Amino acid sequence: MARHFDAIIIGAGQAGIPLAGRLSAAGQKVALIERHLVGGTCVNTGCTPTKTLVASAEAIHTARRGADYGFTVGGPVMVDFPAVMARKDAVVAKSQQGLAGWIGGMENCTLIEGHARFETAQSVRVDDELLQAGRIFINAGGRAAVPELPGVHDVPFLTNTSILQLKELPRHLAIVGGSYIGLEFGQIFRRLGSEVTIIEKGSRLIAREDEDVSEEVKGILEGEGIGFRLDAECISLHSRPDGGVTVGVDCRSGEREVHASHVLLAVGRRPNTDDLGLDRAGVATDERGFIAVDDRLETSVPGIFALGDCNGRGAFTHTSYNDFEIVAANLLDGDDRRVSDRHECYALYVDPPLGRVGMTEAAVRKSGRKALIGTRPMSRVSRATEKGVSQGFIKILVDAETGRFLGASILGVGGDEVVHSILNLIYADAPYTVMARSVPIHPNVSELLPTIVQGLTPLE
Structure with a gap:
């Protein structure tokens, strides 16, 4: 005998949990299935633990550079590796507990632990239990790719x-x-x-x-x-x-x-789609195993959606969460949100970090469009030199005909935050002249952005 739900969500990751929250709050009976740990890659093996380690490593690095800032610590900096890892584990555990509490407070949601496999387009089996629903959402995530290297x-x-x-x-x-x-x-x-x-x-x-x-x-x-x-x-x-x-x-x-x-x-990484029984449901995948979805994240089978890393439409927590927003808005709010509405943005969390949005310079050149470019080394940014971290540079690209931003690379102090100034203007479809006339706070890295766009030159 099958248990019936209005919606089944496979995977309690960064798209699955908030979707369960929206659907259950709307009065739908939801089954949220997770075979390992709630929170998905981000909380357990991605953003949360790695950025916690980045912070520890940065503090250690700064301590070693104490003389550059006018202090000494009385000897070499000693790293307690087990303590560093324990700090990471504590931060992860706090996030896991917060998510578990969130799920537990969802009145119409049932968390089911186990491995889900499709039986049909409207049913999945978790161990010995069969579950059925009119809509199924796949949020199965991904894992590390292991290349076939000799040995x-x-x-x-x-x-x-x-x-x-x-x-x-x-x-x-x-x-x-x-x-x-x-x-x-x-x-x-x-x-x-x-x-x-x-x-x-x-x-x-x-x-x-x-x-x-x-x-x-x-x-x-x-x-x-x-x-x-x-x-x-x-x-x-x-x-x-x-x-x-x-x-x-x-x-x-x-x-x-x-x-x-x-x-x-x-x-690289690969999607967790090879053991879901997708063939039994008729769900199509590409040659790399990513689930094929349309602009509204519906698969080749009506009523089945794929969100997050497993759909190949983004490999980040923020794109996974936006997948949730798209699906929820379309199904519950009568909206018409689409994947193609979002602009690519991400960060590389070395120290200092790289913030990226839109097209690279190479991509702009390849496109053949007329463009403007503005650059500035971080060594000429007061905030960076004040912090004693002056490596990197800012590069901004603008369409010469429309004045709209094409892309930016901000490598340096605060680059992962500063890049949002440009991202927001891209979403607002505003020309660079808006930034050129803005008055940011001094002293900040962002205060240099108006100066850079005021001095744009043709991309030769």
Whole structure:
């Protein structure tokens, strides 16, 4: 005998929980299914734990630089790695408890622990129980991709999840992958005291960013003692007698092997869609396993929606939450919100951080449109020099014909916050002249934005 609900939500992540809240508040009977931990990637293995570690690493780094700020601590800074990890665990636990309390307070919502698999387009089975509903929402998230490197199954390796469970600080952490996850963990563990080598198959880091951004980030991290092996065309893994891992690299220069105590694989993520029984429901996926959705996040099957990382329409907490907002507004508020209405924005949480919105300079050039550009090094931003962190730069791109913002890269102090000044004007469809005439607070990084757009020049 099946249990009947108005809605079934598979996955208690950053889209699933608020959707359960809206639907249950509207009087619908909701089943919220979670096979592991409430909160999804963000709370358990993503934003919350990693940004907590970033904060600890930044505090440690600042303490080591005490002399630059006019103080000493009486000796070398000692890192208590178990205490750092315990702080991270406490912050995660607090978030988990808050979400559990939220779910528990939903009058019409039933939290079901277990692995959901489709039986039909309107039913799923969780262990031995069959559940049915007129609408089903998939919020299954994603996990670390494990590349088929030679030797990968013969050595102990870490992912972004298992590295958060380490009990001892790695002596030498080798990281395969020079993009967002790899760079953030690289700086964290270098500041905690590990030797770190980042190995990247491409010729530069974070290849989706402009080359000047890649080079500046590389310079920042090299300045902290992180080693890099780029152009690593042939990467292989080999166990060592001491329990460590040797990473074989075929680079254009340097040693052909990196000998490490630990290796982290940070080469992307894959959706958790391969064990949901999607074929039984007729739900279509692409060649990478992402669930195909339309502009309103409905799948190939009417009444089934996919939200968050599993739909390939964004890989961030903020896009997952916006997926919830789109679905809830359309189904409950009579609105007509669409995925195509949002503009790409994200951050890289190295220190100092990178805030990104819209198109890169390379993308603007490729488009062939006439554009204006404005730049300023952070070394000429008073707030940055006052804080003693003057690496990075600001770059803003504007359409020469409409005056609308095309994109921006803000690498430096507060870059992850300052970028929202431009994001908000993009959503307001306002020209750069609005920013040019604004009067921001001094002293702040944002106060330089009007000055930069006042001096825009043609992109040659």
